[in-house]
Amino acid sequence: MPFALIAAVTAVDVSVPPDVHMGPFLVAAPAVTASFAGPRMTALVGAVAVLAQTLVAVIRTSLTDLNHTYQIIALFLISVLVTLFAHVRERNASRMTQLRAVAEAAQRVVMRPLPVRSGPLRTASIYLAAAAEAQLGGDLFARARTASGTRLIIGDVRGKGLDAIGEAASVLGAFRALAHQGSSLPGLVEQLEQGVAGHRADMAAGDGGEEAESTAEGFVTAAVLDIPDAGDGLSLINCGHPPPLVLRDGRITSLNVREPAPPLGLAHLLVTRFTPEPFRFGVGDLLLLYTDGVIEARNAAGDFYPLLERLAARRGDTPDSLLTYLCADLLRHAGGSLGDDVAMVALERLPAEERAGREHV
Helix, strand or coil, rough: HHHHHHHHHHHHHHHCCCCCCCHHHHHHHHHHHHHCCCCCHHHHHHHHHHHHHHHHHHHCCCCCCCCHHHHHHHHHHHHHHHHHHHHHHHHHHHHHHHCCCCCCHHHHHHCCCCEEEEEEEEEEEEEECCCCCCEEEEEEEEEEEECEEEEEEEEEEEEEEEHHHHHHHHHHHHHHHCCCCCHHHHHHHHHHHHHHHHHHHHHHHHHHHHHHHHHCCCCCEEEEEEEECCCCCCCCEEECCCCCCECCCCEEECCCCCCCCCEEECCCHCCCCCCCCEEEECCCCEEEEEHHHCCCCCCCCEEEHHHHHHHHCCCCHHHHHHHHHHHHHHHHHCCCCCCCCCCEEEEECCCCCHCCCCCCC
């Protein structure tokens, strides 16, 4: 396009009356190129534009004509400036790409995919990073096997960027270490609360100023579940997180607890009891855990993603196929660009005949 523009302007400029000058329009060629190409291509287009303006000067009058001389000098200077702009833009884009690659690598280490089996459960998990121009968030999930069942956590750290990823890593590390120790579910959540509060206090003490205030006000929403291998139930403590959903016989049940706890890191602000509440989770049921990036995704009209409506249209899913469908449908709803990270975990309790070789790791 820039070369076509140069050719068109040059052709018109040599054919118009002597008192009409089209040369200034050549500035558009390097300026447009700098918006999408690198410095080398921008410099090449600028050089071609200067040569074209020189050719026009020779054909119409001469190089010593002041009008054409000033046009050539101005075009040369503008080409140099936009080439420098293209260089700076390319360097900044490369730096942002590298930073994002490092952050995504760190998040992949923190957010290891769940195994496909966990005792009598078939599991699937997925993490979708936000749009390239958005910062990475602190969505998290993890699973731990105990002597009697499976424990799960899904959560979302307030904030964005590497600080949020570091907070998520701290919560996941504490969960993986504590979930195997045989403590009760309330005891596990109480220890996670103490860990988040202590981590925030340490960070706030070291930051100072406005950053310290922001750090001290941080929190982590989380849903922590204990799913025994035997029976057809689960226990849930919800700390300010979107409620899990159970798909059963074509119906969707939202696991809304009667006594929700505050997000991790905020329990010290009020008298808090971490009370587990039982829910049914039998053979053939599908359990979906998700972060608020799912239900807060908007389309071009500003409408939130209708998760319950889309789930109601599905029948006979496995955990893996359910997440595959939700990811594709969510991206389609959001126009292919998410404004916030998304984490989802799906689980299915298998019939006894399908539990051969079940996992105890």
